[in-house]
Amino acid sequence: MxxxxxxxxxxxxxxxxxxxxxxxxxxxxxxxxxxxxxxxxxxxxxxxxxxxxxxxxxxxxxxxxxxxxxxxxxxxxxxxxxxxxxxxxxxxxxxxxxxxxxxxxxxxxxxxxxxxxxxxxxxxxxxxxxxxxxxxxxxxxxxxxxxxxxxxxxxxxxxxxxxxxxxxxxxxxxxxxxxxxxxxxxxxxxxxxxxxxxxxxxxxxxxxxxxxxxxxxxxxxxxxxxxxxxxxxxxxxxxxxxxxxxxxxxxxxxAKRDLDTERKRLSALAQRLWGRLAAAVPGLALNGPSLDDPQRLPNTLSVRFPKVLGTDVLEGASEVAASTGSACHQGEVHAPQGIVALGISVEEALGTVRLSLGRLNDEASVDRAADALARSYAAVARVPS
The missing domain is CATH 3.40.640.10 (Type I PLP-dependent aspartate aminotransferase-like (Major domain))
Incomplete structure (x- = not known):
């Protein structure tokens, strides 16, 4: 890449x-x-x-x-x-x-x-x-x-x-x-x-x-x-x-051939992405199961930025291609149904960004993405609500 x-x-x-x-x-x-x-x-x-x-x-x-x-x-x-x-x-x-x-x-x-x-x-x-x-x-x-x-x-x-x-x-x-x-x-x-x-x-x-x-x-x-x-x-x-x-x-x-190695690789990348992003964004939260929960996909991070819209964070991080929820429902700012269902308020859920990793990602791209999202959040959070 x-x-x-x-x-x-x-x-x-x-x-x-x-x-x-x-x-x-x-x-x-x-x-x-x-x-x-x-x-x-x-x-x-x-x-x-x-x-x-x-x-x-x-x-x-x-x-x-x-x-x-x-x-x-x-x-x-x-x-x-x-x-x-x-x-x-x-x-x-x-x-x-x-x-x-x-x-x-x-x-x-x-x-x-x-x-x-x-x-x-x-x-x-x-x-x-x-x-x-x-x-x-x-x-x-x-x-x-x-x-x-x-x-x-x-x-x-x-x-x-x-x-x-x-x-x-x-x-x-x-x-x-x-x-x-x-x-x-x-x-x-x-x-x-x-x-x-x-x-x-x-x-x-x-x-x-x-x-x-x-x-x-x-x-x-x-x-x-x-x-x-x-x-x-x-x-x-x-x-x-x-x-x-x-x-x-x-x-x-x-997929069958590579399942074990790819599962471990994606899990390590997700841990790395979360660690770098959480260190740079005070108050960042993880939606859904914890990263050490065995009953979760190894590639998926649903993160919640505090007091901003996830769409604004993504707009300011043009070098990152991600989404704020289901890819089938783009074009509107709305709280992802699956996040609100967790008991999270609509206002907080609107800060969600879904980061789903795959074969296109490596450590360098994950680090770049975390840094770009953190920079965008810092810029957006300074804007008066």
Whole structure:
């Protein structure tokens, strides 16, 4: 990274396509252009590439290849999980979720609420986690699903999915988790988590945008939400996006290969960034779990600057590319929902900046970012409110 390039600290919003991923994809834009459903050599080559990628995605989450359904991304995977389960089991009309879900879950569930589905929105504690006991109180034989994200995009809190799955299964309900933020950062095993459905977003783990997957446990009944053909076990019609699927597969293989080393590296960088920034900004606070909490993403720092707007701090630190909350909601100054849910006041939450590290970062870039943010804060804080 050159000294003039902005320091990218927004890996929870999206990630760059790794060179190795792009290299694997390129032939499927040109000479290997076949339709995977065709029976001639061009089609068979494309089908082989899709099958190989399915194996790579399955290996990352410790699933079987026939349990992976390719989609256009995490949002579609979430919609297929929710609406597909609802269509298959319309007699169950209750869903349990959390107040800190991504809009890709929150908005579909809001729509279902307007169609007479009952939704219980579980509160979170100061670390950003739901209490399994709260879920246990509301799950019943009418519950279709417990759907709680594996790791929060704003605070990095990792949820107790294993416990939630066990609670769901006691009444015959399904367990779903959106693992978009956790894949490639912490171990994700569908067996350990006990989930029936798990959503994957390619662009969060160095694959291209516009591709994702849904893990559907063998024997878990869901119905398609779009019609047109029998692709992807009949659950997702349409000719497969071969090049992007190949990219997703390669990215998952890299994530599996590098998980332990990258997890340790990112954790050390986050500690370094926090230490340098906290030393320079009196009163700086960390939102969500502490840095020594094992149930957190190693790359995510949600920091709260005192008595200023986080947007102003970022505006004054033009050499840092970061965000003040969900990347899906830029353009407005508003308190991040996931931060207010921790019990932090709206006024204080407006001082939040999310710093999410990744493969583009090293010690030098982290130090530069901390210094730039500290300088900007000092300048902004001197302005009368």
């Amino acid at each position: 050159s000294s003039e390039a902005p320091i990218y600290l927004d890996h929870n919003a999206t990630t760059p396509v790794l060179p190795e991923v792009l290299e694997a994809m390129l032939p499927y834009f040109s000479e290997h252009f076949g339709n995977p459903s065709s029976q001639h050599p061009y089609g068979r080559r494309a089908r082989g590439a899709v099958d190989a990628a399915r194996e790579e995605v399955a290996a990352l989450v410790e699933a079987s290849a026939d349990e992976i359904v390719f989609t256009s991304g995490g949002t579609e995977a979430n919609n297929l999980a929710l609406f597909g389960a609802m269509r298959a089991r319309p007699y169950r009309h209750h869903v349990v979720t959390s107040v800190v879900e991504h809009p890709a879950i929150r908005e579909p569930l809001g729509w279902l609420e307007r169609q007479a589905t009952t939704v219980d929105w579980l509160a979170v504690d100061a670390s950003g986690r739901v209490r399994a006991s709260d879920a246990e109180r509301v799950v019943s034989d009418k519950t279709l699903m417990v759907s709680v994200m594996h790791a929060n995009n704003e605070t990095g809190s990792v949820q107790p999915i294993e416990e939630l799955s066990a609670i769901a299964h006691r009444t015959g309900a399904l367990s779903h988790t959106d693992a978009a933020q956790s894949l490639g950062k912490v171990p994700v095993s569908v067996t350990s988590l006990g989930v029936d459905l798990l959503s994957i977003a390619g662009h969060k783990l160095y694959a291209p945008k516009g591709v994702g997957a849904l893990f559907v446990r063998r024997g878990c009944l869901i119905s398609p939400v779009a019609l047109g053909a029998s692709h992807e076990r009949g659950l997702r019609p349409g000719t497969e996006n071969v090049a992007s699927i190949v990219g997703l597969g390669r990215a998952c293989a890299i």
